[in-house]
Amino acid sequence: xxxxxxxxxxxxxxxxxxxxxxxxxxxxxxxxxxxxxxxxxxxxxxxxxxxxxxxxxxxxxxxxxxxxxxxxxxxxxxxxxxxxxxxxxxxxxxxxxxxxxxxxxxxxxxxxxxxxxxxxxxxxxxxxxxxxxxxxxxxxxxxxxxxxxxxxxxxxxxxxxxxxxxxxxxxxxxxxxxxxxxxxxxxxxxxxxxxxxxxxxxxxxxxxxxxxxxxxxxxxxxxxxxxxxxxxxxxxxxxxxxxxxxxxxxxxxxxxxxxxxxxxxxxxxxxxxxxxxxxxxxxxxxxxxxxxxxxxxxxxxxxxxxxxxxxxxxxxxxxxxxxxxxxxxxxxxxxxxxxxxxxxxxxxxxxxxxxxxxxxxxxxxxxxxxxxxxxxxxxxxxxxxxxxxxxxxxxxxxxxxxxxxxxxxxxxxxxxxxxxxxxxxxxxx
Ligand code: LRH
Ligand code: MN
Ligand code: MN
Numbered sequence: 001x002x003x004x005x006x007x008x009x010x011x012x013x014x015x016x017x018x019x020x021x022x023x024x025x026x027x028x029x030x031x032x033x034x035x036x037x038x039x040x041x042x043x044x045x046x047x048x049x050x051x052x053x054x055x056x057x058x059x060x061x062x063x064x065x066x067x068x069x070x071x072x073x074x075x076x077x078x079x080x081x082x083x084x085x086x087x088x089x090x091x092x093x094x095x096x097x098x099x100x101x102x103x104x105x106x107x108x109x110x111x112x113x114x115x116x117x118x119x120x121x122x123x124x125x126x127x128x129x130x131x132x133x134x135x136x137x138x139x140x141x142x143x144x145x146x147x148x149x150x151x152x153x154x155x156x157x158x159x160x161x162x163x164x165x166x167x168x169x170x171x172x173x174x175x176x177x178x179x180x181x182x183x184x185x186x187x188x189x190x191x192x193x194x195x196x197x198x199x200x201x202x203x204x205x206x207x208x209x210x211x212x213x214x215x216x217x218x219x220x221x222x223x224x225x226x227x228x229x230x231x232x233x234x235x236x237x238x239x240x241x242x243x244x245x246x247x248x249x250x251x252x253x254x255x256x257x258x259x260x261x262x263x264x265x266x267x268x269x270x271x272x273x274x275x276x277x278x279x280x281x282x283x284x285x286x287x288x289x290x291x292x293x294x295x296x297x298x299x300x301x302x303x304x305x306x307x308x309x310x311x312x313x314x315x316x317x318x319x320x321x322x323x324x325x326x327x328x329x330x331x332x333x334x335x336x337x338x339x340x341x342x343x344x345x346x347x348x349x350x351x352x353x354x355x356x357x358x359x360x361x362x363x364x365x366x367x368x369x370x371x372x373x374x375x376x377x378x379x380x381x382x383x384x385x386x387x388x389x390x391x392x393x394x395x396x397x398x399x400x401x402x403x404x405x406x407x408x409x410x411x412x413x414x415x416x417x418x419x420x421x422x423x424x425x426x427x428x429x
Contacts, residue, residue, distance in 0.1 A: 183226025
C-alpha cells in the first residue's frame, strides 16, 4: 500500500489525541448502554460504511460567474486519484471513487486501476457527460443529447454512454450514472411527451448494453441548464423511466436537485418501497443545486434521509443504495471538505442507528407524535464524535483528519509539483 502521508505524521498527531478519545469513547459507551445500545455494535456498522468520492470534487469548483483555483490543483485523473488516496488514508470513510468521462479520460486504464488499488481505492459508478460539448465532437448538445430531435446527436450520446460502460468494466465499476441536462428554456420550445419518448428510446439502447451485474442510475434534477423544463426533472419522471427500462435501472437522488423544502426523505421512502432507490449524491443546499458540503446547512434533513435508510435496513427491506458525495468547493481546500463531508455522512448514519426503532414503531402505532419526534431527536442530538474518531484510528487513519492533513503539508508539497492554474470566468458545472 502506498502511503501518501507519512505514517509518522499521523501517529504523532494521534498520540496527542488518543487519551482524550479513550475517555470520551468510554463515557459515550456508558451513556449508550443506559439506553440499551451497545457502542461496539454501532462502531462496527459505522466502520463498514463507505461513501464514494466524486473525482471532480477534488478540483476547485466554480460558478458560471467565476472560478478561483486553489494551490496544487490536480492536473489529470492520476493526480485526482492521489488526492482521493490522501482522503482515504486520513479519513478512512471513502474506499471508492466515482469517475466522470471524458473529464477523467486517460490512456492506460489498467495503470489507473493499479494506481487506485495501491492507494486502497476501487471504482464506484461511472458518470457520463452529454451535458457539455467536447473538442472535436461531431454533434453539439446545445439542444439536448439523449432527447435531441436529431437522431445522429442522440446516437452520439448513446455511444458515449456505451464507452463509459466499457471503461467502467476495465476499472471494476458496476454502475453507470446518467444525468442529462436536456430540456428547454422557453415555453413551447420542446414537445414534452416526445422528448420523454426519445429519452426512453435512447436510454433503452444504453440499458441493453449493461453487463449483467451492472445497474443504471438515473439522476433527476429540477432545473439547470434548462430553466423552463427539464426532461428528467423529478423522481416521478425518473421513476417512470426506470420502470420502463427494467430492473437494472434505478433512481439516484442528488440532494441538491429538488425545489427548496421538498420532502426528500419521503421520496427516498417511496423509492425504497418500489425497489427503485439507486443511491445518493450527498451535498447540501440553501437555494438550489448549490453543491455545498454535506450536512453543512441542514444536518437534520440529512439525518431524516438516513433515518429512512436505517429503518428499511432494520425491517429487512432488500435494497443496496450506492453512496456518493457530489460537491463543489469554492472557498475551501477540496480535500478538507471531502474528508469533513464523508465524516458527516458517517456521523449521520451513526445517529440514525441510535434511534430506538421499537419505541418509534409503538409511538407511530399509538399516534404519539411527540414521543415519535422526540425519539428521532434523541438519535440526532447524540454526539457520536468518539465513535467516528475510534473507527478512523482503528483503521489506521487520523483521529482529526483535517488537523493531520494540515500538519502533513501535503497541499504545499503538491503545489510545488503541479503548475498553478489560472482563474477563469466560470462555466463549471
Ligand atoms: C448535475 C450533477 C450530476 C453531474 C455532476 C457534475 O448537477 O449533479 O451528478 O454528473 O453534477
Ligand atoms: Mn449529482
Ligand atoms: Mn448537481
